[in-house]
Amino acid sequence: MSSQKYYVDAPKNYVAVDCVIFGYEDYELKLLLHPRPVEPEKGKWALMGGFCGVDESLEQAAERVLEINTGLADIFLDQVHAFSLPQRDSGGRVISMVFYALIPLFQQDVERVNAKGAKWFPISNFPSLVFDHSQMVENALKKLQMRASYHLVGRELLPDQFTLMQLRRLYEAIFQQELDPGNFRKKVLSLKVLERLNKKNTTESKKGAYLYKFIPKAAAGTERILNMGITI
Amino acid sequence: MSSQKYYVDAPKNYVAVDCVIFGYEDYELKLLLHPRPVEPEKGKWALMGGFCGVDESLEQAAERVLEINTGLADIFLDQVHAFSLPQRDSGGRVISMVFYALIPLFQQDVERVNAKGAKWFPISNFPSLVFDHSQMVENALKKLQMRASYHLVGRELLPDQFTLMQLRRLYEAIFQQELDPGNFRKKVLSLKVLERLNKKNTTESKKGAYLYKFIPKAAAGTERILNMGITI
DNA sequence: ACAAAAGTGTTCAACCTACACCCATGG
């Protein structure tokens, strides 16, 4: 079927994906950047990206970019926005689909990440980026906040087992604001998507805090809205 | 700058836009479809679409498609999702960006719309569509519902002046559920984005209802969330 | 008179917010 040539006269474009890669460490939301490996603007800080081949979907292209740069597969990915102003890339007319990815930082392939000079930056303080990549980050963060106010996002960013304090600190990092510990606990537990384990973590507090894990998606009840007051 | 040839070896793809065009009439949300004008699948019901040229953004391409088919410019457009499975279009590998558009139905160019057999269908009952277009409609409706629960969308779909009943009927059409007249009125007015005029519409009720209009965006206060209970 | 929509008010439950308070323990 695709051997037929229906659209021979139609224009073709370069199509790329750019990945806004989020991780969480040291109570901070982080962003993975690398020095752009190709001209133009070679060497300047940029999002990781690549062209979309003719036999792969945009999602597959983004997975490929992630796998090459972090060694990780099976990563949460979500479309953010397509950037397509004809002059956005000084190297040519490239339509770029932005994805954001959520990476469990502790299980990354550190050597591969470091190999080409990639670095994690705190979301609150990262260098200026090539082209429209800064705007891509801004859009991606908004979309992540949106998602985080509807779904608990810890599953993709935290270890399998975690304390409620760790989950709260993650949310504080995502929304850049402090949250009331007691209220956060009650709200999150009311969602009934966490299971308390019979273990305690005593490294981060004297008393020790119960560890929780996410109920497997299939078994989880209907998730409810988490009202984090995001108005767009 | 774009005369430089940086990306000569990179793959190129056909890129298209498809528009999910929403209108509102007779207390129903409607969808504009036309018989697909080209092979393959020529003649079957489809969204209006077109290829993205090398000198225009995706948004400009969508505006062009809209202008050609409805005669309207300056239409509200919002990106929905990019569909890019390699086999999604049996005519070739086309990456398609879906937009939804909100059209003030009463000011459309009826002749132009009818010229190529286009028709408005109620959102609750439209024919099956080519390729993945049905899924595009589904995604677009969800996105519209999302937007409508954050922003009052009447500005793009209703006449300049309208009654609160008309606005409520619009929301009932978008969310496919009845809304309490009293509560809707209170909620909407509390947003402080409507201005009551000293005129009444007496064609839809015996008593007559005040007409309202949207406060111009610049002068409007900060819009607040309209909680229509949408969980995604 | 009656039906239908306009417009206002009231009640109850649910929820969010801001705290206070006790518990456990490592230093």
Next chain:
DNA sequence: CCATGGGTGTAGGTTGAACACTTTTGT
């Protein structure tokens, strides 16, 4: 003993859902 986080409880305000009630007028 005291600072820190763990965990529970509570008082007050806000909001949404359901619904009662009065007003107005065309038929």
